[in-house]
Amino acid sequence: MELNSYDEWSPLKEVIVGSAENYTSHERELSFDLFFHDNIVRTEWYYPRLSSGPAAGPTRSTIKQRYVDELNEDVEGIAKTLESLDVRVHRPLRLDETTTQVRTLAWSAAVVPPLNVRDNTVILGDEIIETPPMIRSRYFETQFLTPVFADYFRRGARWTVMPRPIMTDASFDLSYVNSTAGGPTEVIEDPRESVYDVGPEMMFDGAQCLRLGRDIVVNVSTANHALACDWLERHLEGRFRIHRVFRLSDSHIDSMVLALRPGVLLVRSEAVAQALPEPLRKWKMIIPPLPTENTFPRYDDDDLVLTSPFIDMNVLSVSPDTVLVNDACPDLMRTLERHGFTTVPVRHRHRRLFGGGFHCFTLDTVREGGPEDYL
Numbered sequence: 001m002e003l004n005s006y007d008e009w010s011p012l013k014e015v016i017v018g019s020a021e022n023y024t025s026h027e028r029e030l031s032f033d034l035f036f037h038d039n040i041v042r043t044e045w046y047y048p049r050l051s052s053g054p055a056a057g058p059t060r061s062t063i064k065q066r067y068v069d070e071l072n073e074d075v076e077g078i079a080k081t082l083e084s085l086d087v088r089v090h091r092p093l094r095l096d097e098t099t100t101q102v103r104t105l106a107w108s109a110a111v112v113p114p115l116n117v118r119d120n121t122v123i124l125g126d127e128i129i130e131t132p133p134m135i136r137s138r139y140f141e142t143q144f145l146t147p148v149f150a151d152y153f154r155r156g157a158r159w160t161v162m163p164r165p166i167m168t169d170a171s172f173d174l175s176y177v178n179s180t181a182g183g184p185t186e187v188i189e190d191p192r193e194s195v196y197d198v199g200p201e202m203m204f205d206g207a208q209c210l211r212l213g214r215d216i217v218v219n220v221s222t223a224n225h226a227l228a229c230d231w232l233e234r235h236l237e238g239r240f241r242i243h244r245v246f247r248l249s250d251s252h253i254d255s256m257v258l259a260l261r262p263g264v265l266l267v268r269s270e271a272v273a274q275a276l277p278e279p280l281r282k283w284k285m286i287i288p289p290l291p292t293e294n295t296f297p298r299y300d301d302d303d304l305v306l307t308s309p310f311i312d313m314n315v316l317s318v319s320p321d322t323v324l325v326n327d328a329c330p331d332l333m334r335t336l337e338r339h340g341f342t343t344v345p346v347r348h349r350h351r352r353l354f355g356g357g358f359h360c361f362t363l364d365t366v367r368e369g370g371p372e373d374y375l
Contacts, residue, residue, distance in 0.1 A: 003156075004365075004368075011367060012319065014090065016091070019093075020068065026060070027059075031134060034134075067350050071354055092114040093143075105166065105196055106167060107167065112137050117145065120205065124240060126158055131162050131228065134224070139164075162204070171199070208253055214372065216243065240371075260323065260336075262372075264339070265286065289332060291312060299353070307356070312357060323344065324358045326345070
């Protein structure tokens with residue numbers, strides 16, 4: 001089919017499901033800790049530098065193999081569930097175990113597999129837009145999706161790549177982390193200089209967008225996001241309307257609010273609902289039950305937890321009536337069913353270790369909906 005995806009709920013026909021093959025570790029460096037600032041809990045505060053000295057360089061947080069094995073089982077289960085619902089599933093290229101590093105003019109970083117495929121791409125109608133990454137290790141991640149994107153391009157899709165950042169220390173707007181409590185990164189007043197410094201640059205993830213036909217709600221928390229949003233507005237002028245919300249979260253919007261069908265939102269809290277654009281505040285709001293500790297596996301002190309306990313509201317709609325929900329969340333399933341939805345339980349154990357739920361792990365490329373005006 002031709003590329004066509006305008007919203008989060010229309011009947012799903014084709015989707016990309018990410019890959020976790022050869023996921024071995026997280027690299028702790030500046031961009032990683034800035035991105036996960038709201039959710040990483042550490043007892044010590046530090047500033048991971050770019051320099052190569054033994055005390056100042058990046059550190060690796062190794063992921064236990066049993067978690068990776070179970071993650072791979074669950075990702076394959078997500079793909080099989082979608083196929084059983086008559087959705088065509090595409091997969092990215094696998095990360096070869098010999099590919100361990102990405103290098104640019106300004107830095108080098110470890111490589112991670114293309115698991116959270118929602119992050120570095122946004123599909124808007126008949127256009128693929130690769131977004132400028134916020135984590136150095138994911139700089140070339142969309143290249144794992146090249147065969148899928150190229151096939152849609154041959155069928156008539158537009159294919160655009162937003163400007164790529166250089167990503168030195170000076171590229172990052174630090175105002176959000178310097179003004180919010182929590183996180184592992186100390187207040188940074190002296191980013192390390194580089195000959196490649198150009199100042200703040202576009203950095204932005206597709207998961208900061210809530211797609212509603214002709215309207216797109218975009219979360220903006222830094223100058224990096226704002227620059228990228230400026231680019232989107234100019235690029236999409238006349239085709240889509242951009243609505244900015246500010247600091248709804250540090251970055252992604254899809255564990256804060258998701259649209260389940262026209263007129264119905266799944267919203268983390270009343271405070272989040274009140275921060276939405278005025279037309280959306282008229283929609284029906286479903287607030288999920290608070291997550292409980294027994295919903296999640298127990299982890300060791302050295303396991304790096306990357307997401308908030310609200311990650312399970314990161315559901316995936318297969319149609320206006322059918323939603324994929326983590327099978328560990330019966331209260332959430334009952335809540336959605338009371339509002340007229342059919343829930344499909346799917347296993348997903350280690351979502352807090354790998355930074356994503358069903359919405360994060362998937363990129364819908366073909367839905368039946370069009371550029372409707374829902375607002």
